[in-house]
Amino acid sequence: MSLRVYDLAHSRTGDKGNTANISVICYQEKDWEFLQRELTPERVMEAFRHIARGPVRRYELRNLKAFNFVIDNALGGGVTVSLAQDIHGKSLCSVMLGIELPDREPTAALR
Amino acid sequence: MSGRDTVRIGSGAGTSDDRMTPALELAERGDIDYLVFECLAERTVARENFARTQDPGKGYSPSLPERLRMVLPACIGKGIRIVSNMGAANPVGGARAARREARELGLGDIPVAVVLGDDVSTIVRSRPELRILENGEPLESILPRIVSANAYLGADVICEALATGAQIVLTGRVADPSLFLAPMMHEFGWSYDDLPKIAQGTAAGHLLECTASVTGGCFGWPGKKDVPDMARIGYPFADVKPDGSISIGKTPGSGGRLDVMTCTEQQIYEIHDPTAYITPDCVLDITHIRLTQEAKDRVRVEGAMARPRTDTYKVTVGYTDGYIGEGEVSYGGIDAVARAKWAADIVKERLRLRGFTYEDFRVDLIGISSLHGDTGDRPESYEVRLRMAGRSPNRLAAHAIGFEVRAMHLNGPGGAGGACEPRVRDVLAVKSLLLPRQLVKTQVVVEGSL
Numbered sequence: 160m161s162l163r164v165y166d167l168a169h170s171r172t173g174d175k176g177n178t179a180n181i182s183v184i185c186y187q188e189k190d191w192e193f194l195q196r197e198l199t200p201e202r203v204m205e206a207f208r209h210i211a212r213g214p215v216r217r218y219e220l221r222n223l224k225a226f227n228f229v230i231d232n233a234l235g236g237g238v239t240v241s242l243a244q245d246i247h248g249k250s251l252c253s254v255m256l257g258i259e260l261p262d263r264e265p266t267a268a269l270r
Numbered sequence: 271m272s273g274r275d276t277v278r279i280g281s282g283a284g285t286s287d288d289r290m291t292p293a294l295e296l297a298e299r300g301d302i303d304y305l306v307f308e309c310l311a312e313r314t315v316a317r318e319n320f321a322r323t324q325d326p327g328k329g330y331s332p333s334l335p336e337r338l339r340m341v342l343p344a345c346i347g348k349g350i351r352i353v354s355n356m357g358a359a360n361p362v363g364g365a366r367a368a369r370r371e372a373r374e375l376g377l378g379d380i381p382v383a384v385v386l387g388d389d390v391s392t393i394v395r396s397r398p399e400l401r402i403l404e405n406g407e408p409l410e411s412i413l414p415r416i417v418s419a420n421a422y423l424g425a426d427v428i429c430e431a432l433a434t435g436a437q438i439v440l441t442g443r444v445a446d447p448s449l450f451l452a453p454m455m456h457e458f459g460w461s462y463d464d465l466p467k468i469a470q471g472t473a474a475g476h477l478l479e480c481t482a483s484v485t486g487g488c489f490g491w492p493g494k495k496d497v498p499d500m501a502r503i504g505y506p507f508a509d510v511k512p513d514g515s516i517s518i519g520k521t522p523g524s525g526g527r528l529d530v531m532t533c534t535e536q537q538i539y540e541i542h543d544p545t546a547y548i549t550p551d552c553v554l555d556i557t558h559i560r561l562t563q564e565a566k567d568r569v570r571v572e573g574a575m576a577r578p579r580t581d582t583y584k585v586t587v588g589y590t591d592g593y594i595g596e597g598e599v600s601y602g603g604i605d606a607v608a609r610a611k612w613a614a615d616i617v618k619e620r621l622r623l624r625g626f627t628y629e630d631f632r633v634d635l636i637g638i639s640s641l642h643g644d645t646g647d648r649p650e651s652y653e654v655r656l657r658m659a660g661r662s663p664n665r666l667a668a669h670a671i672g673f674e675v676r677a678m679h680l681n682g683p684g685g686a687g688g689a690c691e692p693r694v695r696d697v698l699a700v701k702s703l704l705l706p707r708q709l710v711k712t713q714v715v716v717e718g719s720l
Contacts, residue, residue: 169495169531171488173540175312176404176702182538184531209643218544222558222573223534229542235630237404239313239699240591242632242659243640249488250641 162260167194170252179211179233179248181255185224194226195219197260203228206258210251228255274303277457279450280507282341283307283354284481286314286331290340292481292505295521297344302507304453305345307337307354308446308479315443316588316698318359319418330364330440331356338371346377346437353428353449357440359418361385364440365717381720383436385427387712388443390585390705394419402587403702412589412701421583421705424550425471426462427712428452434716443586445549447475450508458512462579467514468552469576473559474508474516476547477536477571481505484518484536485567486526499525516571517564528567537561550583552576582704591699592629594661595668597675598636599682599689602653609683610635610656616682617658617674626667628660655688661697668694 164170164183167190173180183198185191200215207215211233218227234248235241245251280302282293286309296302309331322329334356345352357364365382372380394400398410420443429452431439441449451471454460460467477484484506486497497503504524509517520528537556541547547554555575562570597617601609614633621628634640636655638648658675662668672692679686 165494169489169491169535171535171539173538175540175542176700178542180538180540180542182535184534184538209645216542218542220538220544220557222560223537223556225534225538227538227541227544235632237700238311239316240594240630240661240697242594242596242630242661244634244636244657245641254642 162262163256164198164258164260165256170255172249172252174234174238174247177232177234177237179230179251181228181230181252183226183228183255188224191221191224193263198226198258200228202258203255206254207233210254274457275511277304277453277510278302278507279304279306279453279478279510281306281308281478281481281505283309283337284479284483285309285311286333288481290337292503292521292524293337294340294344295524296505296507297341297348297350299523300507300521302350304351304353305341306449306478307352307356308449309333310355310358310443312586313588313698313700315359315420315586316418316700319588320698322359323417327363329358329360330367331358334364335367335371338368339375342372342375342377346372346380351432351453352438353453355441355444355449357384357442359442361440361442362715362717368438368440369718379718380438381436381716381718382438382440383431383434384715384717385423385431385439385441385444385712386715387427387710388420388423388441390421390710391416391419393705393709394585394587400703403704409587409703412587415589415591416587417590417698418588419585421585421710422550423583423712424448424579425452425455427714429456431714432456434714435720436716445551446479447472447549448551450475450478451551454510462551465552465576465578469554469574470514470516470571471510472549472552472554472576473537473556473571473574474510474518477518477533478506478508480536480539482526483539484532485520485528486532489532489535495531497527501525518569518571520567528569530561530563530569533561533569548580550579552579581707583707583710585703585705587701587703588698589701591697592661592663593665593668593694594659594697595671595692595694596657596659597672597690597692598655598657599675599678599686600653600655601685603685606652606654607635607638607650609685610654613656613678613682613686614658617678620674621670624670626662626664626670628662628667631660633658665694
């Protein structure tokens with residue numbers, strides 16, 4: 160199985176209005192730069208394309224080995240009007256953890 | 271100022287529906303000085319305002335009597351002060367209910383300090399030109415439908431209430447971290463100029479405000495992030511010193527875990543720009559915070575930074591926005607998904623034939639696509655529950671959804687089972703705006719005699 164965010168980090172979702180914030184917290188400090196390079200806002204937007212309109216902003220929290228992804232237009236209009244079952248989007252961290260990442264040491268032969 | 275070396279502030283509730291007994295354990299075994307109950311979600315005040323319009327004595331948090339009945343004997347006995355936003359849309363009514371509970375428990379005449387001024391509905395109604403933060407439209411667009419407008423007050427007015435000496439302080443809408451920061455400011459005489467201390471107190475409040483979310487709740491993941499004895503999960507407290515040093519712990523002997531991982535998840539929770547988390551007390555910057563494991567179930571918090579508070583209050587405006595109707599029915603076994611999809615098409619067609627339209631409509635296949643949308647490549651599950659939901663200004667249209675889904679028993683594809691009763695609920699939507707501080711007049715009153 161290919162490398163997923165799940166293998167390197169843990170995550171929690173929070174909500175404010177129609178915006179979700181999803182943390183990505185490295186288990187190990189050494190993985191932070193890899194995720195900084197590979198877990199781009201574009202890659203995250205692609206994974207949430209069928210759920211959220213976006214945009215996605217990424218904030219870096221090097222001090223906590225973490226990132227904070229803020230995804231707009233993600234919660235069906237917001238907690239109070241959303242027709243979704245998970246109106247807070249609490250389960251969305253699982254989508255983040257499921258994002259597949261490129262192999263850490265790509266072999267030159269693939270090119 | 272108390273002259274105390276350390277103040278211990280416990281977190282007894284993190285939402286109106288939070289569990290009850292962990293707060294009692296904190297009061298009995300946690301050696302705490304303050305017990306904070308945070309019971310107001312974004313939309314709760316709007317809901318309680320609605321309750322108050324039905325019955326002027328109501329409008330405080332419905333869980334207030336039960337929560338206080340449980341902890342009051344221990345809190346009164348040990349001199350633990352209670353700070354809570356369970357006043358919701360009627361803090362004075364809440365104070366009366368609290369005093370009633372104390373009397374009925376034989377604890378005597380307990381004064382309750384009440385924080386007022388968060389209800390800014392009159393001010394807001396007279397300013398239809400105010401801009402809604404979410405969409406930039408003038409408030410005028412929802413003016414006739416407004417049921418509540420509440421400013422997120424800060425720690426300063428809660429401090430005033432604590433200064434009365436009343437053992438219980440009840441508020442309406444205040445910012446969650448302010449409930450925790452206020453006892454620190456009160457005990458140690460911190461002012462808003464002590465920015466590093468205000469920052470530390472706000473960061474600690476943010477860690478504590480969701481109770482179990484920092485002790486292993488909303489966290490556990492089997493085999494990956496195990497949480498011991500989750501059934502008896504304990505609630506957290508903060509040990510705060512006059513210089514602003516903070517150490518987070520939890521009820522001795524309780525279940526759960528408290529470590530750098532659980533604290534990190536909670537520290538980032540519901541934050542957008544981590545250099546600018548705006549509360550009524552400061553603009554918090556968590557990008558230099560250090561979390562350190564001091565001992566088992568003990569985490570030190572250092573390095574929170576802040577800029578001065580802004581000159582506005584954030585206001586949440588609640589307004590009625592029609593109705594949401596929903597219905598559910600299940601299919602299992604061979605072609606379960608095909609039958610569920612067929613049923614959804616039939617229901618939609620029948621709603622159309624009846625002339626109903628919806629502002630928003632949604633079809634969920636629970637088990638496949640209800641949480642994370644349809645990627646089109648998920649494996650088909652053995653059984654599936656069809657859920658249909660729609661929003662409409664017309665109550666009948668909302669009700670018709672559940673009615674037509676239930677009718678799948680007799681009038682739809684074969685083998686439909688377990689449809690629920692049609693569900694309809696009033697939509698209380700919320701929007702935000704900013705109000706200049708000087709327009710908001712806060713006040714502290716005491717119910718009972720000190």
